[in-house]
Amino acid sequence: MASLDDELARHLRRRRRRPGKWVLLAVAALVAAYVAAVGVHTLTTDDLAREDTCVASYAEDGGAAGQLRDALRRVEASGTGAPLAELAPGDWDAVYAFSAGLVVAQPGDAGHGVVDVDAAVGCAAMLPYRASFPTGSVLFFMREGEVVQALEVGYFVADEQAPWTWSREVRVEPGKPDPACVVRCLRLVEPGAGG
Numbered sequence: 329m330a331s332l333d334d335e336l337a338r339h340l341r342r343r344r345r346r347p348g349k350w351v352l353l354a355v356a357a358l359v360a361a362y363v364a365a366v367g368v369h370t371l372t373t374d375d376l377a378r379e380d381t382c383v384a385s386y387a388e389d390g391g392a393a394g395q396l397r398d399a400l401r402r403v404e405a406s407g408t409g410a411p412l413a414e415l416a417p418g419d420w421d422a423v424y425a426f427s428a429g430l431v432v433a434q435p436g437d438a439g440h441g442v443v444d445v446d447a448a449v450g451c452a453a454m455l456p457y458r459a460s461f462p463t464g465s466v467l468f469f470m471r472e473g474e475v476v477q478a479l480e481v482g483y484f485v486a487d488e489q490a491p492w493t494w495s496r497e498v499r500v501e502p503g504k505p506d507p508a509c510v511v512r513c514l515r516l517v518e519p520g521a522g523g
Contacts, residue, residue, distance in 0.1 A: 329350035348349050382451040382475040384431065384466045386459060387482035387515075396467075397418035397482040400500065400514060404483070412494075412516070420469035420476055424449050424514060425486035431455060448492055449475055464512055465505075483512045494518060 387397035399415040412423065424445075431445050431453050445453045449468045465486045469477040486492070487506040494516050504513045 332465060348380065380451040381454060382449065382468065382478045383456050384468075384478035384480050386456065386461075386463070386480045388459070388461050392477065393479040393481060396479055400481060400483045401484075403500050403501065404512075404514060407502050409499045409517070412498050412500050413496050415500060416467070416469065416479075418469060420471050421496050422470045422493055423496075423498065423516075424468040424470065425465050426453075426468075426492060427484065427486055427488060427513050428455060428459070428466050428480055430488065431466045443490070443492060449478075451475055453478065462512070479520060483514050484509045485514050485516050 353437060385391055385393040387393040396416050399410075403410050403415070416423075426443065426445055426448075430442060432455055433442075449470070453466070453468065455463075455466070459480075462482070464476060464481050464483040466474050466480045467485070469479075485500065485505055495518060497519050499517050499519060501515045501517045503515045505515045506513075
């Protein structure tokens with residue numbers, strides 16, 4: 329008759345062997361899933377690389393978009409306007425402005441078909457990921473017809489309808505670009521255009 333210690337040791341030895349097989353199968357499944365995910369990502373990335381894409385930076389992520397958002401906050405707080413060229417220096421001669429919703433609109437979405445953002449700016453306009461925070465307008469800074477910088481600025485400066493493009497002389501002014509705008513609202517105004 330086997331002692332209790334022998335029974336326990338035999339029972340534990342048998343259990344140790346089984347998890348090893350399951351661990352090996354789980355690792356193999358994870359490796360297969362990883363290889364499949366990398367393959368899908370590579371195919372998607374290759375497709376995007378073939379197109380002329382322009383990916384906008386989010387203000388929430390900092391960088392130039394965050395700096396412009398902070399400058400827009402100062403305009404809002406002061407209650408006085410400022411030339412956009414002073415808030416967003418750089419080598420650009422025109423700017424397109426669209427709500428982030430229009431930039432990412434897909435067939436069936438509200439706003440889809442209002443404007444072909446890709447055709448307007450000359451590239452496949454996109455945001456880097458689906459935001460879990462409030463977004464505003466996306467500004468596409470252009471130089472000689474090419475996008476030099478695309479920034480989501482955390483403020484609504486564009487209406488849901490034309491005009492979409494402004495010159496380097498455009499000013500950022502307090503006020504609503506659209507009557508439906510409730511928070512973080514500023515307007516783009518061409519000098520001499522009033523408004």
